[in-house]
Amino acid sequence: MISDIDRTTSLHLNNEVQFLCFTLDKDNHSELYAMNVFKIREIIYYNGDFTETVGENDGMMIGFLTVRGESIPLIDMRRWLHYSSQEPKRDLRPYSIDSQKSLVVICNFSNYTVGIKILSVKRIIQRNWSEVSVGSEYGLDGSSKVTATTKYDDGSVIQILDVERMIADVFPMFDNFSNLNLQSLEIIHSDKIILLAEDSKSAAKSLQKIIEKLGLKYFTFPNGKMLLDYVFSEASIDHIGAIITDLEMPVISGFEVLKSIKENPQTKDIAVIVNSSMSSDSNKQMAHTLHADGFITKSNGDEIEELLRKFLAH
Known part of the structure; x- marks a missing residue:
């Protein structure tokens, strides 16, 4: 049901998106959660054995499952929702998903493959990004694990x-990997401002660290609409050096940002770099068709430096 990637990619041309909607509890009135179908490789019922992790098994990760010879780490989504960085050693087993079978969403993004255990799938929903609200509109705090919200059919x-x-959270060593790579980055001498559009707070933080290491000034926006509002409200756009945008964002997507910038005679020469964990060939081709100036895997410091050095040299 999620194999038609090319058709899903075309949704972006209409500022639309598809989400897998699922539950984590057996209660009939349990909360609804979702994730972008672009990040999903497949959904399976896993009846095989798990390879348990070394040491305690009371954290977010259950162990490893084997799918067609590939060993994949398995995360209990409900355990993660109850995880707090303030209590990293907390026993999360009481919050495990209660199910006889293991329904697993296999995901590919940011060069990682992980399995996420959920309870049940509601269905795939299609929404315009304008129907997706940033988390704060529902009072979700800055430390929330929720980037945005939308409405189900019943409201x-x-x-x-x-x-x-x-x-x-699950693999902090991966989160710090980009920090280790920062050592190779060198200052870029430019007074131009880099505009960043990213709805994930953790991804935005990594991106900001890279830009700071390059010695550049930047403004960060949590969605494409706020970035475009800034660009088109400016009397002069000469101070904008480049735009780095995520693809999936509430209100206005990254593809819509790309279209708007490149179709406007006043802004078409601003370099737009797509920074996305969804690096499928179809996404890259779509970005190229819309005249993106670069496509990088999420927050790759070396690639960002190479492109910014190229565009800011003009």
Whole structure:
């Protein structure tokens, strides 16, 4: 049901998106959660054995499952929602998903493959990004694991989860990997401002660290609309050096940002770099068709430096 990637990619041309809507509890009135189908490789019922992790098994990760010879780490989504960085040693087993079978969403993003255990799938929903609200509109605090919300058919709230943050929480060594790579980055001498559009707070933080290490000034926006509002409200755009945008964002997507910038005669020469964990060939081709100036895998410091050095040299 999620194999038609090319058709899903075309949704972006209409500022639309598809989410897998699922539950984590057996209660009939349990909360609804969602994630972008672009990040999903497949959904399976796993009846095989798990390879348990070394040491205690009371954290977010259950162990490893084997799918067609590939060993994949398995995360209990409900355990992660109850995880707090303030209590990293807390026993999360009481919050495990209660199910006989293991329904697993296999995801590919940011060069990682992970399995996420959920309870049940509601269905795939299609929404315009304008129907997706940033989390704060529902009073979700800054430390929330929810990037945005939308509404289900009956009007109930669907919470769209920040899977990038999940990876950073479960595998902190991966989160710090970009920090280790910062050592190779060198200052770029430019007075131009870099505009960043990113709805994931953890991904935005990594991106900001890279730009700061390069010695550049930047403004960060949590969605494409706020970035475009800034660009087109400026009397002069000469101070904008480049735009780095995520693809999936509430209100206005990254593809819509790209279209708007490149179709406007006043802004078409501003370099737009797509920074996305969804690096499929179809996404790259779509970005190229819309005249993106670069496509990088999420927050790759070396690639960002190479492109910014190229565009800011003009």
